Amino acid sequence: MKLRRGIFFAALAPIVLILVGIGGLLFLLQRGFAPMQVPRIAAVTTPINADVVEHGRYLSRIGNCGICHTTRGGAAFAGGRAFDTPYGTVYSTNLTPDQRTGLGDWSLEEFRHVLRNGVSRHGFLYPVFPFENFSKLVDADIDALFAYLRSVPSVDAPARANALEFPESRRGAILLWRMFNYRPQKFIADAAQSAAWNRGRYLVDALGHCAFCHSTRGPLASLPASGYLAGGVIPVQGWYAPALDDTSLTRFSIDELAEFLRAGTSTHGAAYGPMAEVVLNGLQYLTAEDAIATATYLKSIRVAKNPPAEIRKTEHDLGMNAGDGLALYEKNCADCHGKDGRGKENIYPPLRDAVSVLASDPTNALRLVLYGGVAPTTELNPRPYSMPPFAQQLSSTDVVAILNYVRQQWGNRSAPLTPADVVRMQGIVLD
Numbered sequence: 001m002k003l004r005r006g007i008f009f010a011a012l013a014p015i016v017l018i019l020v021g022i023g024g025l026l027f028l029l030q031r032g033f034a035p036m037q038v039p040r041i042a043a044v045t046t047p048i049n050a051d052v053v054e055h056g057r058y059l060s061r062i063g064n065c066g067i068c069h070t071t072r073g074g075a076a077f078a079g080g081r082a083f084d085t086p087y088g089t090v091y092s093t094n095l096t097p098d099q100r101t102g103l104g105d106w107s108l109e110e111f112r113h114v115l116r117n118g119v120s121r122h123g124f125l126y127p128v129f130p131f132e133n134f135s136k137l138v139d140a141d142i143d144a145l146f147a148y149l150r151s152v153p154s155v156d157a158p159a160r161a162n163a164l165e166f167p168e169s170r171r172g173a174i175l176l177w178r179m180f181n182y183r184p185q186k187f188i189a190d191a192a193q194s195a196a197w198n199r200g201r202y203l204v205d206a207l208g209h210c211a212f213c214h215s216t217r218g219p220l221a222s223l224p225a226s227g228y229l230a231g232g233v234i235p236v237q238g239w240y241a242p243a244l245d246d247t248s249l250t251r252f253s254i255d256e257l258a259e260f261l262r263a264g265t266s267t268h269g270a271a272y273g274p275m276a277e278v279v280l281n282g283l284q285y286l287t288a289e290d291a292i293a294t295a296t297y298l299k300s301i302r303v304a305k306n307p308p309a310e311i312r313k314t315e316h317d318l319g320m321n322a323g324d325g326l327a328l329y330e331k332n333c334a335d336c337h338g339k340d341g342r343g344k345e346n347i348y349p350p351l352r353d354a355v356s357v358l359a360s361d362p363t364n365a366l367r368l369v370l371y372g373g374v375a376p377t378t379e380l381n382p383r384p385y386s387m388p389p390f391a392q393q394l395s396s397t398d399v400v401a402i403l404n405y406v407r408q409q410w411g412n413r414s415a416p417l418t419p420a421d422v423v424r425m426q427g428i429v430l431d
């Protein structure tokens, strides 16, 4: 008996050792104990430098700090915006200088640590906060962000309790996520590339966290599952953020792409949904040089590693709905988008070659037809045109007929949709 037990443990021991070894290695890869050592030193008041504060405001806009840390109609940076995830709801926190509920008693060291490591005095932070991207920020930028947040009006707004399922409700569980996913990297400029390209990569990867939406999430909300900036569905919100690379963006020149980022509209399409919000509150403030830098970098991304799987043009004959589709399109859509699908320059986007129409993921096109859309109001596009919602006027079959017509016209060749695709939209959270 004893001997058998001995053999059992002898056999088990190496397995346990291997598991402990792998666990230890993963723990070290998320930087071991260092992220948990949150510096808690007294905040010192430093003299306010107006230029640094102004620079911080700029960075905060491009980094979307205000979008995520403000509720609709609520006080700026007071937190409380809800983020629906597959595991429940996480609320953002108060970033104003309030002593009790905000960052009032935070030192610069603590702020730097939190942006780099995603661990604060409250414990591990949920990856709804893009700290993996922000870990690439340079010190001067983090310091400017802090100076700016120090200058916004103080608001007493205690954090709202998150509503998450177990085990995600325990902050300790995030350690497991970190062990598999959190691999912080410093931003290292590529000497072989131009200054504009490097600036663009910094804006895209660090501050702008574009991959946060423009990549597919894998198991446990890890990023990226499909390839870097290869496009992806934003969980729960039900919007599709297309791939950002030279293939997907081929219809834009660098100048046109830079204009799209700042204006929210262009001859090749308008920004809508979450992208309209990103442009409205952030990218429209990009300096002309930073917009060109971002476009230069995006247009340099080659897709050898990123097959644009979402653009799947399939040969398919028009099927029996085509007649209805044509008549319904001319009645409901052609006034704005044109009989030829070319739209009206900078007013109504073209549907010919539009990503939302070509994408095998029909979410964006369906959503716009059902619920409408407004391009962002920007300095370069002060009076944006909008698209009316059709959910009340058109049946699911009509919507499918119109979209299948559009998906097969003017050289577009996308696989047909079915009414089930429309029904699936009904579970989507509208914001």
Ligand code: HEC
Residues within 6 Å of the ligand: 059, 060, 063, 064, 065, 066, 068, 069, 083, 090, 091, 092, 093, 095, 111, 114, 115, 120, 121, 122, 124, 125, 126, 127, 128, 129, 130, 134, 145
């Ligand atoms: C995509 C949304 C999003 C963006 C963008 C974002 N945050 Fe947050 N942030 C959150 C959420 C949600 C939390 C709360 C996470 C949690 O409770 O685990 C958070 C937490 C934080 C915390 C920790 C606060 C605490 O008390 O523990 C700080 C500091 C912070 N964010 C600063 C920033 C700054 C600065 C920016 C811009 C550079 C920014 N955030 C951009 C969503 C966001």
Ligand code: HEC
Residues within 6 Å of the ligand: 203, 204, 208, 209, 210, 211, 212, 213, 214, 239, 240, 241, 242, 244, 248, 249, 260, 261, 269, 270, 271, 272, 273, 274, 275, 276, 278, 294, 355, 364
């Ligand atoms: C909150 C999520 C989110 C973030 C963050 C985000 N995007 Fe988007 N983006 C979207 C969605 C959704 C779309 C599809 C709707 C549209 O075309 O406007 C989109 C569309 C775009 C398009 C149009 C692509 C095309 O082929 O028509 C470009 C270009 C773009 N984003 C660039 C960026 C850049 C650059 C960043 C980072 C600085 C960024 N986005 C950050 C969600 C996001």
Ligand code: HEC
Residues within 6 Å of the ligand: 268, 269, 270, 271, 272, 273, 276, 329, 332, 333, 334, 335, 336, 337, 347, 348, 349, 350, 351, 354, 355, 356, 357, 364, 365, 368, 369, 372, 373, 374, 375, 376, 385, 386, 387, 388, 390, 402, 403, 406
């Ligand atoms: C009153 C003018 C108007 C009408 C009518 C209209 N649209 Fe639109 N459409 C727009 C505008 C403006 C946008 C850009 C919306 C935004 O940026 O939020 C748009 C955007 C779109 C897009 C996204 C294009 C892209 O760049 O990816 C699709 C798809 C679309 N419309 C399809 C339709 C269909 C199908 C119909 C008819 C059922 C229709 N529209 C009727 C004005 C209109």
